[in-house]
C-alpha cells in the first residue's frame with residue numbers, strides 16, 4: 001500500500017494506506033463500477049465531489065481507481081493528492097474521439113504522448129515541455145491489449161479543455177471557434193489519433209514528479225464521419241486492470257535483475 005503522508009487529502013478524502021501504488025483514473029464516476037467489476041475484490045475508501053476512490057486486488061496485485069471528473073483541472077488535483085499519499089503509477093481509463101479514418105468506434109487508443117491543448121499543465125511548466133507517457137506503462141498496456149485480443153492503436157493524443165469548440169465541433173447554433181476546425185484538420189494531418197481531455201495533464205504532472213503515467217481510451221466518437229456510439233466500454237477497463245498486474249510483474253522482474261528500467265532484454269512471464 002502507498003504510504004507517504006498522514007494527511008487526509010482535501011478533495012479526494014483519501015488518506016495514508018487507502019490506495020495502492022497504481023491507480024486507474026477514469027473521468028466518469030460511473031466507470032468506476034465497470035472497472036472494479038474486473039477485480040477479485042474491491043472496497044470504496046472515499047467519495048467526495050467527482051472523486052470516487054475504490055481499492056482492491058486483481059490477480060494478487062493491489063489496485064485502486066479514482067474518478068477524476070471531466071477535464072484537466074480536476075484530473076491534476078487527483079494526481080497531486082494521490083501522489084501525496086504515495087501513488088507512483090497513474091493509468092487514465094477514458095473515452096475519446098478519433099480523427100483518423102483507420103480507427104473504428106470501440107477500438108482502444110494507447111497514448112504514447114499528448115499534444116498539450118489544455119491549460120492546466122501550462123500552470124506547471126512551459127508548453128514546449130512534452131507530455132510523454134511512461135514507456136513501461138505503454139508496454140504494459142500494449143501487452144494487455146494483445147493478450148485480451150482487442151483492436152488497439154498506439155500514438156499521439158490531443159488533450160483539450162473544450163469538448164465542443166476545442167475539438168472542432170459545432171457549438172450552439174453552429175458556432176465555430178476561429179481555430180477549431182483548422183486545428184482538427186492540422187492534427188489529423190500530422191497523425192494525431194484522438195481527442196480527449198485529461199491525458200496530457202496527467203502525463204505532464206507525472207513526468208515532472210518522476211512518476212509513471214499513461215492512458216488507454218475507448219473510441220466512442222468517429223470524427224471522420226461524426227458517428228458517436230458508446231461501444232466497447234469494458235475494453236479499456238479490462239486492459240488497464242491487466243496492465244496493472246503486468247506492471248507489478250515487470251517491477252518484480254526488474255528487481256530480480258537489478259535493473260532500474262524495463263527493457264527488451266528482460267523477459268516477462270505473462271502467465
Ligand SMILES: O=P(O)(O)O[C@H]1O[C@H](CO)[C@@H](O)[C@H]1O
Pocket residue numbers: 026027028069070071093094095096163196197198
Ligand atoms: O470518458 P472520460 O474518461 O470522462 O473521458 C472523456 O469524456 C469526457 C468528455 O465527454 C472527457 O473527460 C473526455 O476526456
Ligand SMILES: O=c1cc[nH]c(=O)[nH]1
Pocket residue numbers: 095096097098163167195196197220221
Ligand atoms: O470525441 C470525444 C469523445 C469523448 N471524449 C472527448 O473528449 N471527445
